[in-house]
Amino acid sequence: MLPTEVKMIIEEMKAERIRGASWLAKKGAEAYRLLAEMMEGEELEKALEEIREEIINVNMTMASLYNLTRFIPITGNPTLVKSKAEEFIKLSEEAKREIGNIGSELIDENEVIITHSFSSAVLEILKSARRKGKRFRVILTESNPDYEGIALARELEKLDVPFEVITDAQIGLFSKKATLALVGADNITQDGALINKAGTYLLALACHDNSVPFYGAAESFKIHPELKSEEVEIIERPYTRQGFRVRNYLFDITPWKYIRGIITEFGVLIPPKEI
């Protein structure tokens, strides 16, 4: 049995609606650290096996959770568990910064960047480009029904980056006006498909049709070493509009062929055929 405090973190992870894979992995790492502060020896080892299963069950096909559980050894040594959990958090934060640094190099002067939903990796890229003194503007979707785009608009306002908010349905219309597409990723399959907020696939299709380069940005721990795109389990959170139930799968799947590259902390990954 896991301690109540650890269980509460996992419940919080399960209940999460808006924040994505990076946040979930960080929360999971915190649960590991807490466990290591409370147990040792055989009891810890048993609890580590249990927490691995619990964390995987938050989302069976999410690479960030899978990779987190692979990163933490099953051992009775609490110091080791704690230091690995803290290392995971530290590496995640460094990865995000490095993605910002690498990704910002893709942004040319007067670039018109189109994005969808809210990605902390994309925000990091825009911040880094701003620090480098680059001028660019952003087209962003409001991202119905949770309006993550409005959260991004608030951040861009703080950064003094000019932007336009559009409806999700105008992704096609506005991708014609963009010169670069940048999106985050919740998950990347072994065969290179990018799982991100539903609508990302539409943006990729529209960019492809209008010859706008389309990049994803993701820490390497979001790449799943085994998962195939057809195995991805997509969470749904239906809601009601004027008395009608509205289907609401949170993510969609963009195949490799529409992606110019994935910006990671190690560099930009491109499909093997293009190397």
Next chain:
Amino acid sequence: MLPTEVKMIIEEMKAERIRGASWLAKKGAEAYRLLAEMMEGEELEKALEEIREEIINVNMTMASLYNLTRFIPITGNPTLVKSKAEEFIKLSEEAKREIGNIGSELIDENEVIITHSFSSAVLEILKSARRKGKRFRVILTESNPDYEGIALARELEKLDVPFEVITDAQIGLFSKKATLALVGADNITQDGALINKAGTYLLALACHDNSVPFYGAAESFKIHPELKSEEVEIIERPYTRQGFRVRNYLFDITPWKYIRGIITEFGVLIPPKEI
């Protein structure tokens, strides 16, 4: 100077937000009829020249309005004007019914039809298919921000047709589950582009990517005899979300290459290269 009553109809047309090209053309025809009831001779002729300009100005690039003004002769004979205006309305209604009849033939048993926004021509097709005893289901977008999709959901409920409402951003995800796409059209250019509610282009791209046949449905008076796709003027109605201005072009442009055919009252039009 046009009479106040006629001017009021034109003002109503200009203020219209949701209803599309069929409604506008019908309103325009009603304005013509009213004019013919109030004037004759030289006064009528002058007013007809003025109303032609006013109606075109409601939307400079809308085929239905352009074709209406070409349909009504400029003459001092009020009986002729009235009968042509009434003929236009009657032909429009007959065209809609015939589109329903022809379009419903495209629907096979257990078809899964995806559509976007609300089109009275698409609804007519579904009604006709229902009358013919066909079983099918419909995937429809809520169509943010005016939720025309919810209006369609209400109609389908009355017809006892099973349906699912989705967010606009899930068009890509759900086009994979569809076997046929049917949309309306606000306007069709001389070079075959379909102007319809923003998001239609995304649906066409997703259907193309998933080999789902994509059809538009439109009365022939929505085909513009001269307009090219790059000349289309798209109306915008921006709104505010959580304090941020949201761009809101009402329509987007789907090029011929993604359209399997346009269902008209004369039959299904297909691109010449495919004949």
